[in-house]
Amino acid sequence: MAFTLYSLIQAAILCVNAVAVLHEERFLSKIGWGADHGIGGFGDEPGIKSQLMNLVRSVRTVMRVPLIIVNTVAIVLLLLFG
Amino acid sequence: MAYQQGYRASPKHRAPRGPAPTMGDPTQLFDDTSAGMPPQHPGGYPSQPGGYPQQGYDMGGFSADSIFTDPMANVAMAYGSSMANQGKDMVSKEIDRFVSINKLKYFFAVDTKYVMKKLALLMFPYTHQNWEVRYHRDSPMTPRHDVNAPDLYIPSMAFITYILLAGMALGIQKRFSPEVLGVCASTALVWMIIEVLALLLSLYLVTVHSELTAFDLLAYSGYKYVGMILTVASGLLFGSDGYYVALAWTSCALMFFIVRSLRMKILATASSEGVVSHNSKNRIRIYITVATAGFQPLMIYWLTFHLIR
Numbered sequence: 335m336a337f338t339l340y341s342l343i344q345a346a347i348l349c350v351n352a353v354a355v356l357h358e359e360r361f362l363s364k365i366g367w368g369a370d371h372g373i374g375g376f377g378d379e380p381g382i383k384s385q386l387m388n389l390v391r392s393v394r395t396v397m398r399v400p401l402i403i404v405n406t407v408a409i410v411l412l413l414l415f416g
Numbered sequence: 417m418a419y420q421q422g423y424r425a426s427p428k429h430r431a432p433r434g435p436a437p438t439m440g441d442p443t444q445l446f447d448d449t450s451a452g453m454p455p456q457h458p459g460g461y462p463s464q465p466g467g468y469p470q471q472g473y474d475m476g477g478f479s480a481d482s483i484f485t486d487p488m489a490n491v492a493m494a495y496g497s498s499m500a501n502q503g504k505d506m507v508s509k510e511i512d513r514f515v516s517i518n519k520l521k522y523f524f525a526v527d528t529k530y531v532m533k534k535l536a537l538l539m540f541p542y543t544h545q546n547w548e549v550r551y552h553r554d555s556p557m558t559p560r561h562d563v564n565a566p567d568l569y570i571p572s573m574a575f576i577t578y579i580l581l582a583g584m585a586l587g588i589q590k591r592f593s594p595e596v597l598g599v600c601a602s603t604a605l606v607w608m609i610i611e612v613l614a615l616l617l618s619l620y621l622v623t624v625h626s627e628l629t630a631f632d633l634l635a636y637s638g639y640k641y642v643g644m645i646l647t648v649a650s651g652l653l654f655g656s657d658g659y660y661v662a663l664a665w666t667s668c669a670l671m672f673f674i675v676r677s678l679r680m681k682i683l684a685t686a687s688s689e690g691v692v693s694h695n696s697k698n699r700i701r702i703y704i705t706v707a708t709a710g711f712q713p714l715m716i717y718w719l720t721f722h723l724i725r
Contacts, residue, residue, distance in 0.1 A: 337602060337603040337606040337607070338599070338602050338606075339602050339605070339606065341606070342606045342609065342610075382621050382622065382700075385620065385621045385622075385623060386621060389620070389621075
């Protein structure tokens with residue numbers, strides 16, 4: 335299996351795109367993964383599910399604009415160089 | 417700029433700027449031909465058009481060196497050194513934003529004795545008693561003083577050796593071409609990045625508040641390259657049987673090493689003697705540790721089996 339660094343970058347872009355596409359109110363709340371579900375207990379430590387929901391929400395918030403730029407660059411490069 | 421103005425204005429007036437020009441030193445080469453006694457203080461060049469004594473850039477007595485008597489070379493050298501200092505500061509500041517250089521230096525502070533002991537420990541960890549990383553006034557001791565500390569020297573050297581060994585193995589089987597080295601290197605690098613990212617993600621999800629940084633995890637996952645080198649070498653020397661025997665040995669040794677090293681850092685210890693408690697919080701952490709350890713032999717096999725036919 336021959337990996338190049340470029341294939342790693344492609345896989346990373348696809349994964350981050352997949353996480354950023356999950357819509358908050360149309361999808362995540364419906365399956366009980368919304369952000370309002372997660373802010374529940376400030377007990378001793380948050381469980382795995384609330385950590386995951388926090389992670390999804392923060393990825394969406396932080397990476398929204400850079401993803402636009404990176405995706406545009408990737409599309410242009412793919413169109414030019416195949 | 418001050419230098420250029422001064423130059424066009426008075427080529428006869430020389431002023432070595434920058435660090436401490438020594439005044440009135442015995443290496444003064446020419447008589448002072450400027451008008452009046454020169455004021456004896458460095459700096460303030462545009463405000464002192466009256467002459468300065470001609471003196472070489474005092475480098476500890478190179479009195480006969482013709483380069484240092486040339487005023488243009490003086491100023492150019494002083495200017496160049498100050499520019500180089502500025503450039504160096506700028507580069508180190510920029511690099512410091514991404515990678516903390518001090519923390520990286522900690523991982524490369526090794527010596528020969530440590531490397532020997534660590535390599536022996538990687539291949540035969542069953543007799544080692546004390547696996548704790550010793551601390552020295554609240555900061556972990558450098559690998560020079562503590563054999564349990566992770567370092568990045570062995571993984572990087574082992575990585576390069578593995579690439580060279582892979583090239584040699586493919587050359588013996590007449591399957592070598594220069595692109596193969598690059599493909600091998602980037603494949604191994606990509607797998608290591610994936611492993612470190614997966615480990616960081618799983619540690620974040622389980623909220624392990626340990627002092628394991630990304631560099632520590634990089635070091636611990638880079639130790640498998642030592643096993644890979646041994647496996648490939650014995651596969652080349654002793655054929656396919658030697659390969660599998662060495663694979664079994666290094667896998668067991670590496671798994672033991674990883675479990676014992678990471679146990680102290682990841683798992684929560686309840687009692688004062690450091691006995692690991694078996695409550696539900698620890699169960700997932702135990703799974704993570706065992707999964708990390710079990711991933712190593714898989715990687716060793718995956719990255720080396722195509723080299724041994």
